[in-house]
Amino acid sequence: MRPLAELATPVMMGILLGGLYATIALGLSLVFGVVNEINIAHGDLVILGSYFGYVASTALGIDPILSLIIGAPLFFALGFAIQKYLLNRAFRISMDATLIIAFGISIILENTYQLIWTPLSRGLTTSYSVESFDVGTIHVPLVYLLDLVVAIVVMFCLHQFLRRTYLGTAIRAAAQDWKVAQLMGINTNRVYALTFGIATALASISGVFLGLTFPFTPVSGMSFLIIALGVIVLGGLGSIAGTFVAGIAFGLAQTVGGYFFGVAAQMLVAYTMVLVVLAVIPKGIFGR
């Protein structure tokens, strides 16, 4: 049994890692809350962000975080197109259809990654990605801190957007009652596409930070999707704060679990938590 005093490090890491998980889950939560669809391809879109950062830094020499200035709008457009041309149509067919089509997109993405970048694991390395700093006796990699910072920034921006703009209010209205939202003059199809676009842009941001934090492979998307699903179920739909808290919970579960049960068991602990959450909390902590 490892000494409890050393628990401080995994706890700290878990909280910071939770920021990354919260950012990853945010896009998923947004789409689920507004459009009421679970985008199974979300994890793969996040990894697309990671690969985007990878290409930016290795082929073009641009810092991956800076590359998001171009990347995020690009991803927004991609998400907008996917919802508008594929998923909106799927909606009209059935709920199952959206699930299956999202699955198809996931297959296409994962195998395209395999084709282009091989199954080899990649990572985003920059001048600061190997830096770390000390808080007392705790040794923390800098990127973990960045993960938390970015989570807070992103959530703040999203919150402001949803509260203070007409479009943001329209999105919230569509999430609460999509039929009546139409009666307000809101083009719900377009709102869905915009929401998905925002979610995909968020995916690209979380993807870059993921790549800075962990090595990733073409099939990593699935693992992070599962954790993100756990986060949104635990955090409750439509709650940004809930997603943040739940993200931290999962980050802690992984690092503390890894501390006690070994590195190999990390993901297992996180996944088991997902199942427990599913079984116990269909509505989430802050959910409606």
Place this chain on the structure above:
Amino acid sequence: MNGETLLKVSHIDVFHGSFQALWDVSLSVESGEIVAIIGANGSGKSTLMEAISGLMHPARGSIEFEGHAISSLEPFQIVVRGISLMPEGGRIFPDLTVLENLKIGSYNRKARSESAENLQRVYELFPVLQARKTQPARTLSGGEKQMLALGRSLMSDPKLVLLDEMSLGLAPRLVNDLYVALREIRARGITVLFVEQNVRRSLAEADRAYIMETGRIVLSGRVEDLREEEKVKKAYFGT
């Protein structure tokens, strides 16, 4: 009242899946009128409202507003043209504040420029909404929610307002308030088409009325004439 035909519904059939809810329904509303649609539950009144507002599309027949066909348009396109529906039960957005509910009513491009003035007019009509403007809508009482829903439907700067059973489940005093507001709305130049189960109330407030049963219009005319109709007297007044 300038007597122009604002809304014309011609021989529409509307289906819910394979169930036919409306059979050969025709009606018209002239500018400046207050028209009532009277009928019991299941008579198809709400379906008619949904068809006019674009939430449902007729399988046969046509709907024209200001001379333009609208039956194949999406609801958000119809709102821009000047038709606003207050749905059954009000259906305010529970987690938006009162003010946000009202503002979202003027979401469409055309209404946005008038949003501030419209907001003031709604506050004049229902001062309680101004008092509670920062509260989440779900904290309002039943009557206040209906006022909010009605106010919200006015925010889109409509020419024609469709009201689907706005008095449902409310105490008589509140119902009175709402109908006072209705007269005020007409005074502002907005045409009203409302759905009611209460025959007496409908005939008291409207200029003309249509009576529906099981998806069909069975009787129509000016309210003075309807009051004299044998069928109406027997069926609804029990004499």
Place this chain on the structure above:
Amino acid sequence: MVARPRLQGRLAPLSAVVVILALLPVIGAPRLWLLYLFLFFIYLALANMWNLLAGYSGLISLCPAAFVGLAGYTMAILTWFGWPYYVGIILGSIAAALFAALISVPAFRLRGIYFAIGTLVVPEILRYVFIIWVPVGKPVYGGGAGYTVKGVSDVASAQTYWLALAVAVASVVLMRYILRSKFGSGLAAIRDNDVTAAYSGINVFKLKLYSFVVAAFISGLAGTVFYVYQGYIEPASAFSVQWLIVIMLATVIGGEGTEEGPLVGSVIVVFLYFLLARYAQISLIIQGVILVVIMLAAPQGIIGFIRKARRRRSLA
């Protein structure tokens, strides 16, 4: 359609086809044919079971790999203890069925999308379990419990071919039987709306449980036969999402919720396999594209499309 389930109707031609298929190894058909047919039989059985759940019971299950892998591992581990493989096939499938029964209690409390999420996680968890836990023998290179299946190296490929054929036929017969029975109409009611089905007196949980367990068992049979043929099993491929992709593709292309759908779909999937054998990565991308296109253009699959066309023609 509540009369005693009938197995007649097109029985004669179907039996003829089965006999011909069974004779192929005997008359010396090319090994490649036998391989592709073998895959076809395995996929057909799995697709039929996925169709039973998704197309008929309203359960979009994303965990067929769990049943396949669990059954396969049980069989493989049993061979390490000296049990013959055919015992392993039966016991492995029973293990899969028991597992299904076990998880059904919490799983069926989840509605719609939550159920899908839950079933998505299950194979992943099992994969990690078998990476960490090595029940017998030693971990293979690269980690995880990879095993050769003992005692099958001298099994003729014709035998596994016939086993696969038997499992495929069993799945077809089973589907036919279920769909024409009271069980089947109960499932149809649940698929449409399980709340109203419950109100009309149907024991929703029991019927879903039966579907799930049956599907797990047959999937287990298919999986174990596959691993007898392949001779080894390891976590990455046993619980891989690949199984789901192939099965979903076959069912959706053919027509989810139709009886012949999985058959048509499996033929096409194996045919695609054959065509694109040299282009492994691109073939998967193409499968993804096909899945998307089919759901948008012809969500009822080929069979559904044909039926609709026929109906339209007869009304004209």
